[in-house]
Amino acid sequence: MPRPGRNTYSDQKPPYSYISLTAMAIQSSPEKMLPLSEIYKFIMDRFPYYRENTQRWQNSLRHNLSFNDCFIKIPRRPDQPGKGSFWALHPSCGDMFENGSFLRRRKRFKVLKSDHLAPSKPADAAQYLQQQAKLRLSALAASGTHLPQMPAAAYNLGGVAQPSGFKHPFAIENIIAREYKMPGGLAFSAMQPVPAAYPLPNQLTSMGSSLGTGWPHVYGSAGMLDSATPISMASGDYSAYGVPLKPLCHAAGQTLPAIPVPIKPAPAAVPALPALPAPIPSLLSHSPPSLSPTSSQTATSQSSPATPSETLTSPASALLSVAVH
DNA sequence: TTCTGTTTACCAAAGG
DNA sequence: CCTTTGGTAAACAGAA
Numbered sequence: 001m002p003r004p005g006r007n008t009y010s011d012q013k014p015p016y017s018y019i020s021l022t023a024m025a026i027q028s029s030p031e032k033m034l035p036l037s038e039i040y041k042f043i044m045d046r047f048p049y050y051r052e053n054t055q056r057w058q059n060s061l062r063h064n065l066s067f068n069d070c071f072i073k074i075p076r077r078p079d080q081p082g083k084g085s086f087w088a089l090h091p092s093c094g095d096m097f098e099n100g101s102f103l104r105r106r107k108r109f110k111v112l113k114s115d116h117l118a119p120s121k122p123a124d125a126a127q128y129l130q131q132q133a134k135l136r137l138s139a140l141a142a143s144g145t146h147l148p149q150m151p152a153a154a155y156n157l158g159g160v161a162q163p164s165g166f167k168h169p170f171a172i173e174n175i176i177a178r179e180y181k182m183p184g185g186l187a188f189s190a191m192q193p194v195p196a197a198y199p200l201p202n203q204l205t206s207m208g209s210s211l212g213t214g215w216p217h218v219y220g221s222a223g224m225l226d227s228a229t230p231i232s233m234a235s236g237d238y239s240a241y242g243v244p245l246k247p248l249c250h251a252a253g254q255t256l257p258a259i260p261v262p263i264k265p266a267p268a269a270v271p272a273l274p275a276l277p278a279p280i281p282s283l284l285s286h287s288p289p290s291l292s293p294t295s296s297q298t299a300t301s302q303s304s305p306a307t308p309s310e311t312l313t314s315p316a317s318a319l320l321s322v323a324v325h
Numbered sequence: 326t327t328c329t330g331t332t333t334a335c336c337a338a339a340g341g
Numbered sequence: 342c343c344t345t346t347g348g349t350a351a352a353c354a355g356a357a
Contacts, residue, residue, distance in 0.1 A: 017347060036329065060348055066331050073330085083357055084329050104339065104346060 014047045018057070018064045020102035021047070022071065026089050033074050033088035036062070070109035 014021070025042035026034050034042070040058060043050045050057055065071045070093035074086040093109050 019347080056349070059350075062330065063332085063349080064347085065329095081357090083327090108346070 011048055013049050016102040017104070018061045019068060019070065019105065021050075022061060022064060022087070023089055023093075026071075026087060031086075033086040035076075035082060035086050036065070036084045039087065068109060069111040 016024070021043050022039055025039045026032060028042065029038070039061070040054075043061075044054075065073075065087055070090045072088050072090050074088050076082060076085060090109065090111070
């Protein structure tokens with residue numbers, strides 16, 4: 001595996017906080033959720049720095065998972081053996097890194113509990129996520145080729161934390177989508193359909209092999225950036241997420257993404273909906289709301305965030321919000 | 326036992 | 342300056 005030649009930065013500590021790294025890992029997964037071990041793996045696969053002192057940084061990472069509200073825990077199903085839960089990103093934390101810095105967030109992410117009104121458990125959010133996934137799954141099964149949106153996007157709708165509609169040029173998924181390149185030069189879009197409620201091992205591993213190119217300080221990724229990459233990697237070690245990003249996006253203003261987020265399905269990257277551990281629940285047959293594959297932002301950018309998926313008055317979004325610490 | 330997950334504490338750096 | 346955020350250590354409990 002070791003790519004001879006160019007490990008220039010690969011041993012350096014990546015300029016990302018654990019929160020960033022974890023978010024990247026989660027976002028890179030088709031299901032937008034990963035078990036702890038997979039998060040470890042993602043990081044270690046891509047950042048050689050973290051192949052050492054695992055005790056230390058993994059402890060830190062675990063701490064971050066628990067400590068930060070931007071990570072939510074999704075319990076495993078009985079049919080999904082394994083240790084620990086899945087971890088997902090809180091749907092509203094997309095703007096966490098809005099300032100373009102992956103070292104320090106704009107502000108801390110806090111979940112406000114609606115004290116009395118609420119089924120305010122993370123489990124609800126988790127369930128919602130899962131349901132979204134299933135809905136998409138069934139939609140996929142129904143339409144065959146149709147490609148729904150990522151759960152986070154739909155999950156966001158009506159969310160409290162995004163009062164001004166869509167805007168997160170620095171959403172991790174955007175960044176990742178921009179960074180990850182498929183071997184064929186096809187940009188991997190993090191905006192993927194959700195084939196299943198739970199990650200399938202083979203999916204994850206296949207993802208793993210296809211991801212991770214285009215990271216300057218990432219092991220074995222040298223030279224994978226094609227010229228279409230909007231970000232010049234010329235000299236800076238971390239320019240991918242570093243300097244250029246900010247001006248790039250801020251230049252076009254805050255509310256509209258300067259760089260169009262790849263919302264194209266990227267079929268190649270779509271794991272072809274392999275045999276599911278559990279049969280597709282037909283009980284979820286009520287039409288999947290807001291699955292219009294047309295746009296995650298073109299539509300949402302100007303309309304009120306809640307419009308498309310009213311059917312799903314997200315229980316989670318009602319109780320989740322961002323607050324200054 | 327090991328792995329996960331939670332929690333507390335302390336410190337350093339960044340940011341206002 | 343003070344506050345916030347991030348990194349680390351560590352103790353601890355629970356699950357596989």
